[in-house]
Amino acid sequence: MGKLFTDEQIAQANQINILEYARQAGYTVEKITPKEYKIPNYGGLRINGIGSKWNSFTDKAGGGPIQFVMYMEKKSWVEAVKELLGISETQNSYLYRVPRDIEKEKEEKGEFVLPEKNSTYKHVFGYLINTRKIDKDIVVSMVKEKKLYENTHRSCVFVGYDQEGTARYASVRSTNTKGSSYRGDVANSDKAFAFNIAGSSNTIRVFEAPIDALSYATFLKHFDSENKDHMLALGCLGDVALKRYLKEQPEINQIIFCLDNDQWGREALNRWIEDYKPDYSLAYHFPKGKDWNEDLVSFFKEMEQRRDGQEFEEEAEM
Incomplete structure (x- = not known):
């Protein structure tokens, strides 16, 4: 069996900044110190200051970007690499033999339930x-x-x-x-x-x-x-x-x-x-x-400043 990813692709996935990935994926990232960040409500999950490593004290898990995606999104090793590289499921240009003790079956999703509506908008x-x-x-x-x-x-x-x-x-x-x-x-x-x-x-x-x-x-x-x-x-x-x-x-x-x-x-x-x-x-x-x-916010702020400036000039001419 050939390779699913080249060595260069695997290296590229491992070079993804975990902090930036987490923010782009919608996770809340909070700064603890210049050398440490955290994602609340994920078992004491910590990320180092340069976004290269992470660990969870509660689950005794950790690693680099690939392991981060596996842990946070319940993905297999292959799925995590594809996610980091932006490769779709149909883009199997390469084949990579994944060790069976690393690749895990994707967990079955539970029921999707919309959050409860408020009584107001x-x-x-x-x-x-x-x-x-x-x-x-x-x-x-x-x-x-x-x-x-x-x-x-x-x-x-x-x-x-x-x-x-x-x-x-x-x-x-x-x-x-x-x-x-x-x-x-x-x-x-x-x-x-x-x-x-x-x-x-x-x-x-x-x-x-x-x-x-x-x-x-x-x-x-x-x-x-x-x-x-x-x-x-x-x-x-x-x-x-x-x-x-x-x-x-x-x-x-x-x-x-x-x-x-x-x-x-x-x-x-x-x-x-x-x-x-x-x-x-x-x-x-x-x-x-x-x-x-x-x-958009900057545009309307500039519009307001121009309007205020124009009103000031009109008042000064009166």
Whole structure:
């Protein structure tokens, strides 16, 4: 049997920064000292300051990036390497003989249950509209489509559905603006059914997070653009949701990647250009700041400053 991964690929997976991966995956990462970080509620899990090693005191587990993904996401060794490299299940260009005492069978997922709804939407509305500056009508439309609601912890819940209209995925984003803030997927979510805004054109715009997709939609509306494009929030930097969406929407022939403006977003773009260019017209649009919501908040802040400045000048001329 040949190799499933080259030595270079394995080395690349082991060089992934655990801290950055954890943040991108939606885990809460807290700094303890410059040399140590932690992920709360995971058995005393600690990560060293350069993101190369981790350990869990409670479970007596630890290792590098591959073992981190195996531990946190209940993946086999092969699945963890594929996750770190961004390789889909169909990309078996290489074969690697994995020792049987390392490779474990993927644990069967439990039942997916949406978080309990709150009796109000005021915290979600306040956070998304006032703090994140997302257009009110866009937020309301997501609520009406049951793709967004507030849970009993006053957090945003973004929901993804399958073709039968059954909820299969949900991500939670805290509405806290001070102190600790939580974000992450609901247990047993299927990332293949990530949050999306349905469209009617032959183009899909791809984002990392739901708030970025909603922020981009706000920009389009503000500039009087009648957006008909499909908009998909991967919930990570894996493309399983994109592959499923494209399969279900065969009319799509153009992909515009609107990822975060950082190392991880650019590396993912480079991978996906190679993967999708044989079959699709490709383009990309990076924000000026780190992500699209950062750009949106900055945009409205600048608008307010200009308006205040203009009002000051008008008063001075009177």
